[in-house]
Amino acid sequence: ESKYTFEDIIGKSRGMIIAKEQAKKAAQTPATVLLQGESGTGKELFAHAIHHVSKRKNQQFIRVNCSALVDTLLESELFGYEGGSFTGAKKTGKKGLFEEADKGTIFLDEIGVMSLNLQAKLLRVLQEKEIIRVGGRSPINVDVRIISATNIDLKNAVKEGRFRDDLFYRLYVIPIYIPTLRERKEDMSLLVNNLIRKFNQDFGRNIKGVSPEALNILSDYSWPGNVRELENVIERAVINMKLSEEIISPKHIPALTELNKLEIIEEEPIISSESDNLIDYNLDKNNLKTIKDDTERIALLNALKST
Template sequence: MKEKINANKDKWLQEIVTQKEIQSTLKSIIHSTDDAISVVDEKGLHTIINPAYTRLTGLTEEDVLGKSPTIDIADGGESMHLKVLRTGKPVHGVRMRVGPNRKEVIVNVAPVIVDGVLKGSVAVIHDVSEIKYLNEELERVKERVRHLESKYTFADIVGESRGMIIAKEQAMKAAQTPATVLLQGESGTGKELFAHAIHHASKRNNKQFIRVNCSALVDTLLESELFGYEGGAFTGAKRTGKKGLFEEADKGTIFLDEIGVMSLNLQAKLLRVLQEKEIIRVGGGSPVNVDVRIISATNIDLKNAVKEGRLREDLYYRLYVIPIYIPPLRERKEDMPLLVNNLIRKSNQDFGRNVKGILPEALNILLDYAWPGNVRELENVIERAVINMKLSEESILPKHIPPLIDLYEVGIIKEKLISDSKNTPFADFDWGKNNLKNIKDLTEKVALINALKSTNGDSLKTAKKLGISLRSFYYKIKKYNIKKIYECK
């Protein structure tokens, strides 16, 4: 009997030792984590808290252990520990305030079940302010990644015309070198698209790509943005100074758009970057080394700018290492179908539409236009056309295309009307003294007359050719009193 008691005693002692070892191990784990943790037993009394809990709530083991979990609730609400003990179910993401400082936290509590019996609960408590900080930090990182990444690649450049093929081939070769690139072309031709693609295909693609519009800032602001400044360099300057964009773009690429408007003072500083690979901050004296690939762009003739004294000749030759000419849209009309279909797909994504394509009659209208705003203007027209369509319509029709008339086109129409016909009813039209509405009316009138002549005065065929309803056709005929001015039949 005595031996049996001793055996049971040894067994109980071993179990106690084992439980203590388990509890000690559990406590070590809980204490080692940076998450605030509290543990209560089946009676709802605190048995364990860790240092992170004390840091978060301001409550020590002396304040908490052996006491109800309501001890740490600042607003007198329900304890999540007690709720879990009552229901046997975990709770997640509960916001509450804890401790003397009423710290805002998010609480997750899980039941502790041993052999099917509820033995207590464990709470993990997260600081809301820390979560907010981490979310903000994540957004900053995301923004930095967006800033680092070039938006476009060569696959995004649409065009199979000879001019575009040559431009893309030159840009691809340029991407494999660290040489300075000069992108030349009218506004809206896609110079920034090429700059992004060159950076993306270069060895610098894991570093910064920074775009600077040289015409968007006054001279003094542009200087401090590009080259940075030392503390106290001017009124309102940060005491610690500020890095410029050339320093930010170190080991990466800086894209200087509209380089032709830069002042001669800044041109001298830019020349130093190109020649010496260094900058001097505003208000500073010591040079700062920078390793930056410069891509510049212009829509003006830089040779003329040199002749007129608006551009330094030495800077011109530093910029003109790899010149790439991007043709205007009017010089690559064969790319129009590709561009239009690509822009339709983009508009479908942007506006949640399902437009299949464009009818030949509508495409012909686009092909007949000179596109002074180039691809940027075409994108605007396609977006407006898609928006103008009914949800049931699948193809862009002539009626969906907004009026393609501007002062550039008016000049062409004026030349065409006046050059070869003194006997037309518009020969005496004073182009200089009429506003845009009168010019548009005249253009519409000419279009109606030409269409009537081509259909031998057939009203139905004329309306169909112009892409308007018969009712609208008769309204315009009456509006312009066309038959009294010009006999169409």
């Protein structure tokens, strides 16, 4: 069964409202759904939520991470195998996940890494609603709703020949884009407070909230890992706080403070009009002391030149 509902998806930004509305509409149809977005944006939450309010909600919800298994193992996991079909196979054979998910939903995460061979077999499931086990000959009927997710540009993968165009159009019936965290900074306060409640319960703490200064630091960061990274940062802050402390402040997120400084330097490089004053910070951008020393050196040189 699904673990999450639409109530678990936090956000009131325009992008999230649109994504949730699209997902709720998709849930009422049997059509395939393609969730698109960077890693950590919450694609799995959307998949669970769609299943939870669909007509299949009382049936199986099975998640498969396509990038976690090698091709041959993924094939036998998805489609099952007949007894003795390969070395180490059970004599009785084994049902695949498509058979296990019959009448329910299967969520294929990171579908963009699937091999062309497996893509052809998945296409058969979508077109014929049947599978053939590894080592088998007889088709087995399956009634499965497929939700897939990817963090790569599948259209580009089709152009490059890495993804079948016929499968792409079968999956791309209802595409839903999940915005990145940097695209919905207005949701930061909601997300942080929700995570604080979660970790208060997990760790028996009584954290009241986050200071305005700390919230500004969180909002200024670019979040390449998205909500998953934010969860990690807040969890670490709560764990490291003293029992007497009740508000997350900048000192509880020191690593993020330093990263923000680096991002500002990268976005606004210090460039003098003199060519010999140029500094390539990419050579050592993790060393803030070096950057500070070099900046002071430039200021001193310019002061000497002007006297």
